[in-house]
Amino acid sequence: MSTICFYPNKLNNTVPLKNILLKYWGYQEFRPRQEEIIQSVLDGNDTLALLPTGGGKSICFQVPALAKEGLCLVITPLIALMQDQVENLKRKNINAVAIYSGMHRNQIELALDNCMFGDVKFLYLSPERLETEKFRAVLTRLNINLIAVDEAHCISQWGYDFRPPYLRIAAIRVFLPNVPVLALTATATPRVVKDIQDKLGFAAENVFKQSFERKNLTYVVQLEENKLGRLLKICDRIKGTGIVYVRNRRRTREISDFLNSQKVSANFYHAGLDPATRNKRQTAWMTGQTRVMVSTNAFGMGIDKPNVRFVVHMDLPDSLEAYFQEAGRGGRDGNTSYAVVLYEKADIIDLRHNHELSYPAIDLIKKVYHALGNYFQLATGSGKDRSFDFELSEFCNQYRLNPVTTFSALKFLEKEGYLMLSEDVGSPSLVNIKTKKENLYRFQVENPMYDPFIKLLLRSYSGLFTTFARISEAEIARRMPMPINDVIKTLHTLNQAGLITYVPRKEKP
Missing domain, CATH: 3.40.50.300 (P-loop containing nucleotide triphosphate hydrolases)
Structure with missing residues (x-):
């Protein structure tokens, strides 16, 4: 009977799939076309789903991924959407992680380790991340059951939001020959529909489309x-x-x-x-x-x-x-x-004025790119996979650039895969204990002045040994009690000692 759960067929899949829908989303029935799309994926078919906004695209890959053993790789260009969906899944007690620009290298390593050895069901990535050496090194060690490509119209040069990094997605299919692809979009002309399937290497054309008319x-x-x-x-x-x-x-x-x-x-x-x-x-x-x-x-x-x-x-x-x-x-x-x-x-x-500012001249885009290299003091050919704090107004003042057109130029450079902008400002500080429990205990015995601080961390935040926990330096300062600057200094000291990884709160994009 277990095969009904993991690889349902067209005759007996209704109850298990609807059980998943009810358990995690509280819905009794699927929306139009959702169940057909899910079944197509479970049958191992490459599938393109055209659903309007609000048509429930995410359920189309989340349900089949939960119905099968393994991990679903979700590719999306939007960091905010990654973070939002990961938080929503966690609230449903579904383990999910996202890897995006601006993360500490230890965060990335821990996330990938949890994908390989833990119970993570969803890994969200931007298309640029597929090409990194770190991801390629672990790709074949991940038990991937589905590749979900969100905003799939970005792969087509005929689409309104073409992003060249999407063209690289098909390259990973060589390493995952039996894993189906589910491409999802709310916007696609017939030309784009064909292009999406070609560029993602579909074995056969397979499109499910729901009417975009919202009669209500x-x-x-x-x-x-x-x-x-x-x-x-x-x-x-x-x-x-x-x-x-x-x-x-x-x-x-x-x-x-x-x-x-x-x-x-x-x-x-x-x-x-x-x-x-x-x-x-x-x-x-x-x-x-x-x-x-x-x-x-x-x-x-x-x-x-x-x-x-x-x-x-x-x-x-x-x-x-x-x-x-x-x-x-x-x-x-x-x-x-x-x-x-x-x-x-x-x-x-x-609107017309804003439209003009949104499409800067190619010479200006080149000027902004070269100015960034000087601003961050990067040698030609360096800087790949590195993250930098960035203050737009300071940058524009230094190089006498218009902030609006400069931001538009940065967005074009992002779409072309030259850089990635993160507006993950104000996110809480993060801590992960990266040493073994016995090593941490030995440090506490040998350095009693840090013992109360470490004990407070362990009491206040769960999962410190297995994941990055969000912390509040102000709350730790109140509980110790000690000045908040001393809390930050202590965290940096423990980080330098190799006991923890401390990622301070970001104040700049």
């Missing part, structure tokens, strides 16, 4: 000079939860304050907030304690709240693809929801 969504585009007044009317007339998107961080707070002053429960969200604050606000919104979230486009990725009744854009989105994705966060329960764009004539001028 009502789209409204309204010319409006008094946007705040119109937003308030929307909140008053449409009952239920909502999302309000704005272009800049300052406006998120201003509009949130305005709504609260009008007795509409609201909060604001953007990438500049620390992770603990973002998580707290997201949870409050997900559980209905907060009705309206006012946010930049940093909010919504990986979030599957079914009963969002309205999504309002106070500024014109940068692209139709971005708008379709953000508006699609409404009405995922199938009930009526409203997607509203409020604009004034000046917004069209601003």
Whole structure:
């Protein structure tokens, strides 16, 4: 009977797969096309899934990976999405890890060790990481049961978001000859559909497509000079939860304050907030304690709240693809929801200007790249797989560059695989004990002044020997008690002694 669980066939897979769905997601039934896609993967077929935003793409690879022994390799270009999905899986007691730029080398080694010898079910990677020597060295030692390629349209030069590093994904299939590929996207023309399958080396064409029409969504585009007044009317007339998107961080707070002053429960969200604050606000919104979230486009990725009744854009989105994705966060329960764009004539001028700034000249992109080498004092050909703290305003001031066009140039360099930007700012400090328990005990006996500190670490944080634990230097200082600067100094001392790996909180991208 165990074969039903691990390699279900078309006749008897329904109960086991739905048990997984119910156990981890709490759903009784699959959404349209999900079960067919999952079955195709379990039958060992390379599969391309075209599902609209909110169509449940992640379940299409998470369920079959849980139904089989081994590890699912998930390739995605978005660090924020990796982190979000890993946290969501962990909340379901599913072991998952992500490896991305900016991580300490010991973090990467420990994550890969846990994938080889532990019970990790999902390993999230960016396509650039596939080429690193460290990953290639362990690839054949990983029991990979599925390769999931998210945002698969990035592999096609005919797609709207072509990323050359995606072209390298097919190279690892030589080392994993019997492992199927599941490619997922919400955006693909017929030309891109064919290109995705060709570039990923599909054994045969195999496409599952769900209609992108969302009949329960009502789209409204309204010319409006008094946007705040119109937003308030929307909140008053449409009952239920909502999302309000704005272009800049300052406006998120201003509009949130305005709504609260009008007795509409609201909060604001953007990438500049620390992770603990973002998580707290997201949870409050997900559980209905907060009705309206006012946010930049940093909010919504990986979030599957079914009963969002309205999504309002106070500024014109940068692209139709971005708008379709953000508006699609409404009405995922199938009930009526409203997607509203409020604009004034000046917004069209601003959008055109922003569009021009988003596509800098090739000479400027080259200038920014060479300036980076000088800024970090890198010799020609060096710097691969190294991470650096980066302050955009300082960099632009030093080289007399426009911050907006410079950021756009950096994004182009990232898409082409020359570098990777991480906005993982404000993440908590991390600690892992890398020595054996007996060696740590010997150190405590021989250095009694550190004994209370080490004991407090072990009491306060679980899993220090097997993973990187998030710590709070302020909380440790309060419990010891000792000044926070002494806590940081002690952690650095233990790190230098080779007992722990201490990764301090990052204050810069």
